Amino acid sequence: MEVAYIKTPLGIAKIEGDSDGLATVTVLDDTEELTTVIPEILEDVVYQLQEYFEGKRETFDLVLNPSGTAFQKTVWDALLQIPYGKTCAYLELAKLLGDPKAIRAVAAANAKNPLWIIVPCHRVIGSDGSLTGYAGGLHRKKWLLEHESPAKQQSLF
Known part of the structure; x- marks a missing residue:
């Protein structure tokens, strides 16, 4: 398994993957030494994440x-269907998966998503529109949703 640490606007991202694909992307609160030479197998991931943060990429x-x-993989696959700039409530996601009573299981699977940003668990919100539960911290969830918002705040000056 190859590993790279890159700087993002939200902290250091740890990226892990191999020839079978991308295994994890996590954001860290502590400081790690940045990777100076990105392993070849992870170069495309790093490039696409950089494009995302620059506002040049909406899908991976x-x-x-x-x-x-x-079950977790089914939930993560469903998360991939939430378009950039849109949100979905946990209940909507549970209904989409065929069982509105599974809302807690869906939320738990969402919280275990190992592919930060790539599988957009940050796009899932409370039924009342609130920013609920985010493993990376609500401040990051808010930043990501604002970053993806089609209506950017314009400066008056």
Whole structure:
């Protein structure tokens, strides 16, 4: 498994993957030494993440290989269907998966998403529109949703 640490506007991202695909992308609160030479197998991931943060990329084209249960993978696949700049409530996601009673299981699977930003768990919000639960911290979730918002705040000056 190859590993790279890159700087993002939200902290240091740890990226892990191999020839089978991208396994994890996590954001760290502590400081890690940045990777000076990105492993070849991770170069495209780093490039696409940089484009995302520069506002030049809305979707990712990567081979994904996260570890998880069959149910978690089903939830993560559903997250990939939430378009850039849009949000979905946990209840909507549970209904989309065929069982509105599974809302807590869906939320738990969402929280275990190992592919930060790539699988957009940050686009899932509370039914009342609130920013609920985000493993990377609500300040990051808010930043990501504002970054993806089609209506950017304009400066008056």
